[in-house]
Amino acid sequence: MKVTKAQAQANRARIVETAATLFRERGYDGVGVADLMAAAGFTHGGFYKHFGSKADLMAEAAACGFSESAAGSEGIDIAAFVKQYLSREHRDTPGTGCTMAALSVDAGRQPEQVKQAFADGIERLLTSMVSKHGASGATNATNATSAAAKREARARSIDAIAQLVGAVVLSRACPDDSPLADEILQACESGALSRLSAPKKKP
Template identity: 35%
Template structure:
């Protein structure tokens, strides 16, 4: 029972991040999970309940991804000596992340869908957005421990990252050069603001 529920959440998360809430049916999710459509209601009361479960997991994973970089900063960084914020932004605001939303950040992939969702789901996103912004502020402090850094959540960097990813995805097929310019511009902007 638990393994099947987990399989549904993972499958739905990938499909929602790639196609959005509205373009994914319960049948799509159950088929991808290798289960029958009729079994869905044994695990979730509604599609809204599944969306909430997926987003709770996804935003927690998004916050954890930033925290993992911060944890690296307090231990062995290996060969990568770039500042922590730059390392995270380099991976987040990338062509790879742009092209594989199903494997990427739930906040970046589903923020637009959340804006049209019930307030309960928006609360989940609010928590995730705040958590990511707090973690980004922590990366800034770790990068410059001798400088006075604000401990306020870094919503500006988060907004730049998600905005760039969204715009780059919006034009990727029509104008790949523009899409890459958007990503590069955001990375450069964040890097310059971090060193200012």
């Protein structure tokens, strides 16, 4: 039976979504093409009808993961987001969690298209954070002041992302029942919330 174009697109999307979950859960090297296709409900042979290589799928799955994270955090207060991100629940469920925390270390060892997918995803996240939480008071300022405010907001956003992701990565590297695993999350949550509540410097 011939597969329609719409069905082929739906099948591809299912494979990408399944891969996004499994890669976050097991890492890029922990999931073979055969296992991945089986989990998505397809045969191994059908893989190359959709993708040129596993690396191509890895890049698409990374983009999918970033999109899922963006959708999941839409409309959430920044303090609530920090608490959720640094929660034990997020730490213990990488398959449904943040792509950066689950796969950034793996991505650094992968082909260029995978690294580019991460760079693109991080860039979109930074743009969103600066738009929502930074440089908001610069609209009536001079262009130079506005540009400086945006650079500062971007730097703050990079710092925040690095701390949140790093905290989850370090916590996951510890044994599940290790007191240190929780201590890392709690210390970074306190630090992040403290900076959020600190009064902003006047220009």
